[in-house]
Amino acid sequence: MRAPHVLEQLHVMGSAQLGMQLQVPASAERRLAQVVALAEYRAQLFEYLRSRMTAIAPNLTARLVPARGQ
Numbered sequence: 001m002r003a004p005h006v007l008e009q010l011h012v013m014g015s016a017q018l019g020m021q022l023q024v025p026a027s028a029e030r031r032l033a034q035v036v037a038l039a040e041y042r043a044q045l046f047e048y049l050r051s052r053m054t055a056i057a058p059n060l061t062a063r064l065v066p067a068r069g070q
Contacts, residue, residue: 053061 050061050065053065
C-alpha cells in the first residue's frame with residue numbers, strides 16, 4: 001500500500017460524503033506516508049526474521065510463527 005493510493009481513496013470518499021473536494025493537510029499526508037512506510041518495514045522485517053528462523057530452527061519456527069494472514 002502506498003501513501004498516494006490511500007490519499008486518493010480519502011479524496012474520493014470525502015468527495016462522495018461531503019459532495020465536494022476534501023482537502024487533506026500536508027502534515028496529515030506526511031504522517032500517512034510515515035505510517036505506510038512503517039507498515040511496509042514491519043512486513044519486510046517479519047519476513048526476514050521468519051526466513052532466518054526457518055534456516056536456523058525450522059521445527060521451532062513452524063510451531064512459533066503462524067502462517068502469514070492468520
